[in-house]
Amino acid sequence: MTALIKSYKTNQLFFILIKLSIVIASFAFIYFKIAGLEKITYTDFFNIISSKNILSIQNILVLLVLTCLNWSLETLKWQSLVHPIKKIDFKAALAQSLGSLTASLFTPNRIGEYGAKALYFQPNLRKSILLINFLSNLLQLSITICLGGVGLSYLWLNFNQLALDYNNLLVYALFIIVILITLFVILNNSKxxxxxxxxxxxxxxxxxxxxxxxxxxxxxxxxxxxxxxxxFYFSLQLFQVNINYFDAMSVIMSMYLIVSVLPSIFIFDVVIKGSVSVYLFSFLDVNELSVLCITTLMWLLNFVFPSLIGSYFVLSFKPVKSAAL
Known part of the structure; x- marks a missing residue:
């Protein structure tokens, strides 16, 4: 009996250390990312947003409300999709969404989110949870591709200076064709x-x-x-970037399409989005520094801030046992 108690305490301590390691690693990635930005320092960033009065209480509230709406919708989507497997309340869905975000910070394309969400459910449900998480991400990607295609088409038709390297474009097209053929073969092979x-x-x-x-x-x-x-468009207005609404939205939609198909580790997401945004907004003659500031602000609001909240859910996470049915 004493041995069982010691074993239980050891497992509990080990599990606590794992949770602490995930949170510490997440914070470390965020810190070093903030400290290691090359094109813009955080001193420049805060100087710019201070000089343009972006940090007014009203502006901060609007930005935070939009962030909360964004993740509330994601939580409601997860709560709805998982309902056929297990009925969960909004708080549980929020814990799973933000906790899995924090746990997947340093994984390529947030792949760690799949395993993190599955751990919130009994072992016999985890295969179904993996499938539902795949469907959830696929739905979001479908919207991004459809609207991104509209944005790219608008840019192509309205900006003749849109320069494309056709050699690289051909390589990318061939790469996509190979991927599609491979997927077709896999999907038609029961092995x-x-x-x-x-x-x-x-x-x-x-x-x-x-x-x-x-x-x-x-x-x-x-x-x-x-x-x-x-x-993103509201942030453009805060930085006094005066461009046509449809032009701005076409670039924003194109940016989200491009970055969604690029493989990356989450912590480099801001770098990729920044580079793509600078390139696309250059066709509208938007100042590079303003674009980088806006991209950084969006990253802080929609990923870093929720990840910090998600760290609480990671630390308070308790493993689900097969007996708890």
Missing amino acids: YTIAGLSIPKLKQRISSYPKRLLTKGLLYSFCRYLIFSFQ
């Missing part, structure tokens, strides 16, 4: 598995998922997209 499910079973699970919930999830994804794209 491969995803999340422990064979391809036929995966197709069956997706096709049997309630269409009403998929439609609802798509609507949440669309509303989220409207929120964070408007937040």
Whole structure:
């Protein structure tokens, strides 16, 4: 009996150390990212937003409200999509969304989010949770691709100076074709598995998922997209960037499309978004420093701030055992 108690205490201590390690690693990544920005220092950033009176209480409130709406919609989407597997309340969905965000900071394309969310559920439900998380991200990506395609088309038709390297474009096109052919072969080969499910079973699970919930999830994804794209446009106005609304939105939509398909580690997300934004906004003659400041502000509001809140949920996380059904 004494040995069992010691073993239990050892496991508990080990689990606490893991949670602390995740939070400390997340904070370290954020700190070194902030300290290591090359094109803009945080001294420049705060000097600029102070000089333009961006940090007024009214502006801060509007930006924070938009951030809260963004993550509230993501939480509602997750709560809705997971409902057929297990009914959870908004607080639990928020803990899972923000906790998994924090835990996936240093993983490529936030892949760690899949495993982190699955840990909140019983082992027998985890394969289904992985699939639902995939569907959730796929819905958001679908909205990004559709609206991003509209934005790129608008830029192509209205800005003749939009320069494209056709050699690189051909290479990218061939790369995409190879990827699509590979996916087609995989999806038609029953030997491969995803999340422990064979391809036929995966197709069956997706096709049997309630269409009403998929439609609802798509609507949440669309509303989220409207929120964070408007937040970017609102930030442009705060930095006194006076450009046509449709021109600005076409660049914003194009930017989100491009960065969504680029592989990256989350902590470098601001660098990639900054580079793409500077390139695209250069066609509208927008000052590079203003674009970098806005991209940094968006990163702080929509990723760093929620990640800091998510660290609380990581520390308070308790493992779910198979007996808790």
